[in-house]
Amino acid sequence: MFLTKNETRLLLFAVILISACGLANNSLRLASAQGAFDFGISLNGYSMTVAPNHSGYVQVAVSLVSGTAQNVTLSSAVSPQDGQLSASFAPQSYGDPPFVTTLVVSALGAAPSRQYEVTVTGAAGGLVKDAPVLTVTIGCVQGTCATLTTTTVGNGMVDPLCSSGCSEPIGGAINVSAVPAPGWAFAGWNVTGAACISGLASSPCDFSMPNGPVSVTGNFVPYQQTLYTTYTGLGQLTPYCPNGCPEPIGAHISITATPAQGWMLSGYQLTNGVSCGSEAGYACSFTMPDFPVSFQVTFTPMIAKTTLTAVSSWTITTSFTRSIVLESTSTSTVTSSTVSIVAMGETTSSTLISTTGLSVTQTETSLSTQFLTSTANAISVTTSLENPPLELALALIILISTVLIGVNLIRRSRRGRAIVCGHCSFNNPSARVYCANCGEKLGAA
Numbered sequence: 001m002f003l004t005k006n007e008t009r010l011l012l013f014a015v016i017l018i019s020a021c022g023l024a025n026n027s028l029r030l031a032s033a034q035g036a037f038d039f040g041i042s043l044n045g046y047s048m049t050v051a052p053n054h055s056g057y058v059q060v061a062v063s064l065v066s067g068t069a070q071n072v073t074l075s076s077a078v079s080p081q082d083g084q085l086s087a088s089f090a091p092q093s094y095g096d097p098p099f100v101t102t103l104v105v106s107a108l109g110a111a112p113s114r115q116y117e118v119t120v121t122g123a124a125g126g127l128v129k130d131a132p133v134l135t136v137t138i139g140c141v142q143g144t145c146a147t148l149t150t151t152t153v154g155n156g157m158v159d160p161l162c163s164s165g166c167s168e169p170i171g172g173a174i175n176v177s178a179v180p181a182p183g184w185a186f187a188g189w190n191v192t193g194a195a196c197i198s199g200l201a202s203s204p205c206d207f208s209m210p211n212g213p214v215s216v217t218g219n220f221v222p223y224q225q226t227l228y229t230t231y232t233g234l235g236q237l238t239p240y241c242p243n244g245c246p247e248p249i250g251a252h253i254s255i256t257a258t259p260a261q262g263w264m265l266s267g268y269q270l271t272n273g274v275s276c277g278s279e280a281g282y283a284c285s286f287t288m289p290d291f292p293v294s295f296q297v298t299f300t301p302m303i304a305k306t307t308l309t310a311v312s313s314w315t316i317t318t319s320f321t322r323s324i325v326l327e328s329t330s331t332s333t334v335t336s337s338t339v340s341i342v343a344m345g346e347t348t349s350s351t352l353i354s355t356t357g358l359s360v361t362q363t364e365t366s367l368s369t370q371f372l373t374s375t376a377n378a379i380s381v382t383t384s385l386e387n388p389p390l391e392l393a394l395a396l397i398i399l400i401s402t403v404l405i406g407v408n409l410i411r412r413s414r415r416g417r418a419i420v421c422g423h424c425s426f427n428n429p430s431a432r433v434y435c436a437n438c439g440e441k442l443g444a445a
Contacts (some may be wrong), residue, residue: 041061053108078118172208
């Protein structure tokens with residue numbers, strides 16, 4: 001059997017109407033059920049103090065307000081969620097009201113005086129309710145904490161900053177960190193009541209909180225660079241830093257070079273990018289840059305142009321005698337002059353001076369005497385010899401030359417001799433005008 005078009009429409013409308021009535025009935029039943037069941041959540045306190053690394057406890061009571069009891073599940077939320085505080089339920093977190101359980105609040109590494117909010121929520125059959133907020137403060141109870149005070153010197157800060165004192169759990173791990181300001185550097189700690197495990201020069205300063213107060217001071221200085229000063233030669237530098245001296249960046253640096261007596265400053269070398277300016281004398285000033293600076297000075301001996309005169313003299317006197325026998329006795333004597341050598345500086349002058357001359361004495365049988373006298377001329381020699389023995393040899397050469405000249409003069413002077421007569425060949429014993437034998441006039445006269 002087939003339904004007509006209108007019958008089909010009527011049937012579809014009836015189905016939709018029946019479905020809608022069923023849904024409405026279910027909704028009414030649910031609303032009735034919800035209106036009949038209600039529960040409440042309460043705590044035995046809404047604020048508490050928990051010591052660091054300790055736990056606090058709050059009793060939670062779930063009550064049945066109306067209706068038939070249904071299972072209520074509890075949960076907790078901590079704000080802020082930094083991981084330093086946790087909350088849980090013991091022995092259970094669910095049950096049919098009425099029931100009582102315990103909220104356990106544990107402080108892990110939370111710092112004293114820090115506050116948290118804990119919210120307890122219950123849910124049952126789509127009904128959700130919150131208990132009033134629990135405020136948790138991190139603090140110390142009697143005998144569980146000691147006071148930590150942190151301060152600074154210079155531009156910087158420490159963490160934690162406890163200028164007025166912070167309560168820290170006894171036996172707890174303490175880490176005080178140093179944070180320099182821009183342009184400054186950490187220079188170490190001053191600690192009383194405890195000792196930094198890594199030493200006073202390291203950051204952070206770690207120690208276990210003792211059962212007593214601790215004071216920690218962080219020291220900060222302007223950021224520093226290294227200055228190196230060296231020199232060669234004889235003198236000194238101020239400051240003298242061959243191994244390096246720390247200097248604050250931006251500080252005024254003044255270096256003074258002082259030569260030793262007889263020395264002078266001949267130059268210096270300075271790291272590129274740094275200049276001494278136009279200061280006079282042996283001073284160099286500059287502003288310490290943000291990099292190491294090396295300053296090296298060279299001292300050299302002073303050269304003085306002086307003339308040193310050394311005077312020395314040698315005197316040599318030598319006599320030479322020669323005797324010649326003619327008919328009677330004839331003596332010829334040559335006496336040299338005195339030779340003086342004077343050295344001044346690097347120039348040597350040798351001078352031969354004749355004071356007595358050359359003398360010849362001749363004696364004849366007729367007792368007539370003839371004197372022949374020759375006078376030597378002065379001789380001056382200039383040389384540049386430095387060796388006194390060599391100069392002495394030169395003087396001897398000059399002396400011997402003078403003696404030879406004198407001997408030659410003597411040889412060339414007239415001597416008494418026999419004259420032979422050309423007429424009778426008589427050998428006249430001395431120079432005469434007429435021959436002693438025949439009376440003829442002698443040609444040699």
